[in-house]
Amino acid sequence: MPGRPGVTSAIASPGSPNQGTGQGVSRVPPSALSGGNYGYGTGRKAETPPRTREEQPMTQTMTYRQMGMTERGQAHALFSQTMAYVAATAGLFALGAWAGHNLTGGVGIIAFIAAFACLIGMRFAARRSAQLSVGLLAAFGVLIGLAIGPIVTYYGSMDPRALWEAGGATALFIAGFGAAGYATRRDLTAVARISFWALLALIVFGIVLIFVQIPGGELVYSLLGLVIFAGFTMFDFQRLRTNTDAASAPLLAASIFLDVLNVFLFFLEIFSGERR
Numbered sequence: 001m002p003g004r005p006g007v008t009s010a011i012a013s014p015g016s017p018n019q020g021t022g023q024g025v026s027r028v029p030p031s032a033l034s035g036g037n038y039g040y041g042t043g044r045k046a047e048t049p050p051r052t053r054e055e056q057p058m059t060q061t062m063t064y065r066q067m068g069m070t071e072r073g074q075a076h077a078l079f080s081q082t083m084a085y086v087a088a089t090a091g092l093f094a095l096g097a098w099a100g101h102n103l104t105g106g107v108g109i110i111a112f113i114a115a116f117a118c119l120i121g122m123r124f125a126a127r128r129s130a131q132l133s134v135g136l137l138a139a140f141g142v143l144i145g146l147a148i149g150p151i152v153t154y155y156g157s158m159d160p161r162a163l164w165e166a167g168g169a170t171a172l173f174i175a176g177f178g179a180a181g182y183a184t185r186r187d188l189t190a191v192a193r194i195s196f197w198a199l200l201a202l203i204v205f206g207i208v209l210i211f212v213q214i215p216g217g218e219l220v221y222s223l224l225g226l227v228i229f230a231g232f233t234m235f236d237f238q239r240l241r242t243n244t245d246a247a248s249a250p251l252l253a254a255s256i257f258l259d260v261l262n263v264f265l266f267f268l269e270i271f272s273g274e275r276r
Helices: 007-011 053-097 106-123 130-158 160-183 187-211 215-244 246-272
Strands: none
Touching: 053 130, 053 215, 053 246, 106 130, 106 246, 130 160, 130 246, 160 215, 160 246, 187 215, 215 246
């Protein structure tokens, strides 16, 4: 078996709720992805002619509504841009997986480390150069495809049907939990923090499974992984709604893509394990 599904959880998405590193790699704190201070004023009163008492409430209401619509428009634009990046990264991942389906384990490990480096580079490039950040995201997609390609090929040769089932289940999973996270008004930072520590425990459990044969251990590993990444998926999609900074789009796209990838690998293990 060339690799355990969910192994990419060791490089999970950028953006930890409580640390600079998380899900195994650098997760950028949500505050670093925010659009800055969301205050509506600069502290300076506009020099406008005096208004009557009847005019003032109407003017204040219209100004508030206009600001709210502007923020919603920026959030919608960020959502569209981020999902476009996710789709492009998925396409580059598929290209890399096709190119690397016959790679040896050593080359795959090198590609995995290089993908890790791209994620770290994105964290530092996000505020300095949007073009560099997008370029690193593209490189990450290709490199992680090269690293995961042999795993996908292994499962595809063993049970091609499992690939389609895992893909369909992943689409439903991300759509459901992503919509829930995007729609909820409850702050999910606590959920992300719990998911982060649970992920560390899952990585330890995965290492134990390498050396200790536990009946049903791989199924338990995959199911726990799905629960953990349900939390991360909801949190990442909530950041899409609460964020208005276009510079954060590549980092958010990397987070969501890694959510999708890990969920796919967990489902792949579950569906292929049913027929072994």
